Amino acid sequence: MSHVSIQVGNRADVHYLLRIADACLILSQRLGEWCGHAPILEEDLALSNMALDLVGQARGLLTRAGQLDGQGFDEDQLAFLRDERQYFNPVLMELPNSADGAGRQPGDFALTQLRNFGVATWLQLLWAALEESRDVEVAAIAAKAVKEARYHQQHAADWVVRLGDGTADSSARMQAALVVLWPYFNELFVDDEVSTAAAAQGLGPTWGDLKSDWQAQMDEVLADAQLKPPKPSAYVPAGRLGIHSEHLGHLLAEMQYLQRAYPGGKW
Amino acid sequence: MTQSPPPLQSSACGRLEAAWEVLRQIPDPEVPVLSLWDLGIVRDLRETAGGLEVVLTPTYSGCPATELIQDDVRNALARFGTVEVILQRAPAWSSDWISEVGREKLRAYGIAPPGRVVSAEGQPMRLVHRNAMTQLACPRCGSMQTERLSAFGSTACKALYRCLACREPFEYFKPI
Secondary structure, three states: OOOOOEOOOOOHHHHHHHHHHHHHHHHHHHHHOOOOOOOOHHHHHHHHHHHHHHHHHHHHHHHHHHHHHOOOOOHHHHHHOEOHHHOOOOHHHHOOOOOOOOOOOOOOHHHHHHHHHHHHHHHHHHHHHHOOOOOHHHHHHHHHHHHHHHHHHHHHHHHHHHHHOOOHHHHHHHHHHHHHHHHHHHHHHOOOHHHHHHHHHOOOOOHHHHHHHHHHHHHHHHHHOOOOOOOOOOOOOOHHHOOOOOHHHHHHHHHHHHHHHOOOOOO | OOOOOOOOOOOOOHHHHHHHHHHHHOEOOOOOOOEHHHHOOEEEEEEOOOEEEEEEOOOOOOOOOHHHHHHHHHHHOHHHOEEEEEEOOOOOOOHHHOOHHHHHHHHHHOEEOOOOOOOOOOOOOOOOOHHHOOOOOOOOOOOOOEEEEEOOOOOOOEEEEEEOOOOOEEEEEOOO
């Protein structure tokens, strides 16, 4: 494996799958940062296990995207040799675990759980829709992943309620995390030619198709958690177009370091 | 309702039978009391021109044992020629595919076997309140006085419980 950066072509189906694969991969990397640092041992296990599920889901989709792209890239090359602008995850996934960036170390547990809840809610709806994909490989990945995502969603929802409807401090921190993350959720549901083309091909749903169900499930749990959804925001990040926050470059530097320093190195 | 595993095509011819015998004995690397066969991940074994082709269905998307399992299968069957391992995702593996023998082995080993999978399709999300969780029998003393300690355990497929009667912690193989 060479260390030279690679670029995928412009096929809509490849970009559609990479948007999902990258969402799983980048959130997995963020959750991995908690390993050994979570506030309780049970959460250390939970966050690491969820990171593992997410990386497994990403691997399947990266492999499929590489096949459709047709340049011979495998899952490892796609994960470790793409630069920032070639990553198509929503910006939400790459935000540091702490709302104020360098603030709490290793991160803000409230923000981590709330993001996990929002993402797992989105992913379980997305995987359920992808089970009907005309691409049999994608449908097979989704059939497995949907069960994992449901477990993640329940687990995170449990925490959102426990912290939101908890002490004055936990509730204030949960509400603060909600304010920070709220505008970033917008990106999950914005359509463009990539998602409409994928839907037209029968590859998967448009992003907008998932919005009302996602909103309903979020509202239900936020109400249970005594949290108040912030006002809608017009801000829409463009991570899916490869335009990222300042955080992704740092994340990739850490994630890709070994392959860049020792090209083709194997475990 | 979960899908039943697809029927296995077995052949009576000697070489393939011998290979099946070997394949049925390979232990799962993470739960060695179970064989890959008990776990229900072996889908098919076929003869090819140069050797054998084994079809496996992975348990969890990110199960780190998947690669190890493939190596174990290749090594165990090496004397039959070239062994190709094919990972087949569909239909997705379910803990319902763990055999009855496998369930007994798990229990005897101190791991509570998974309950039957209830389809989550179309069901509303339900918060897991601590007092309303699945009641499990302790695999050691059989008491129903057990509680969940952790939703995730030492491997992706297990959760951690404890028995309030005999005070022993135990693992629960999650239904999926």
